[in-house]
Amino acid sequence: QSALTQPASVSGSPGQSITISCTGTRSDVGGYNFVSWYQQHPGKAPKLMIYDVSNRPSGVSNRFSGSKSGNTASLTISGLQAEDEADYYCSSYTSSSPYVFGTGTKVTVL
């Protein structure tokens, strides 16, 4: 099972919106609505930000939103803030694994 493909880095200025993509196949992202997103600050454990493509757990800011089109899922951060600078990982249920993670994206706030 190959890792899902994410851009290595994405950057934006405070207040802007950025979008991180997560590309898989019909066997994972495209075949199921079970995509989740995690935020990881340096030296810390990951934190669940989005589950089931577009749902936010209680306590997660509504500046974070998720969507999916075909084999690609996306995480959008609106109103970018300094505290959003972190690594972000997508994950999907797969027919074979049953879980696969993305390659990770480093978000930089300029």
Added chain:
Amino acid sequence: QITLKESGPTLVKPTQTLTLTCTLSGFSLSTTGVGVGWIRQPPGKALEWVALVYWDDDKRYSPSLKSRLTITRDTSRNQVVLTMSNMDPVDTATYYCVHSHGSYDFDYWGQGTLVTISS
């Protein structure tokens, strides 16, 4: 309050077997829908899902690691144990214990434990 805490050796020699224990608090692994598993992260690299055991003792393993893994649950002690055989330096990573409930995501994570494989 749900918490998970990993414990185990910090240094393991190549070819040896690693045993990690996750102690659960604030929930029961007997509750329908609950799963507890392991995810690892080599230094500076991406997350990799390793294994998961469900409330009904169904077990799932990463296909690439399956031959080396065993995951077990002890509901009386509220613990989950992962064993990984034939350790190699490429297995050096932070190993996280994770909780899942009713969906295909991991909503609670332990703090992680760094395991180094070196002679």
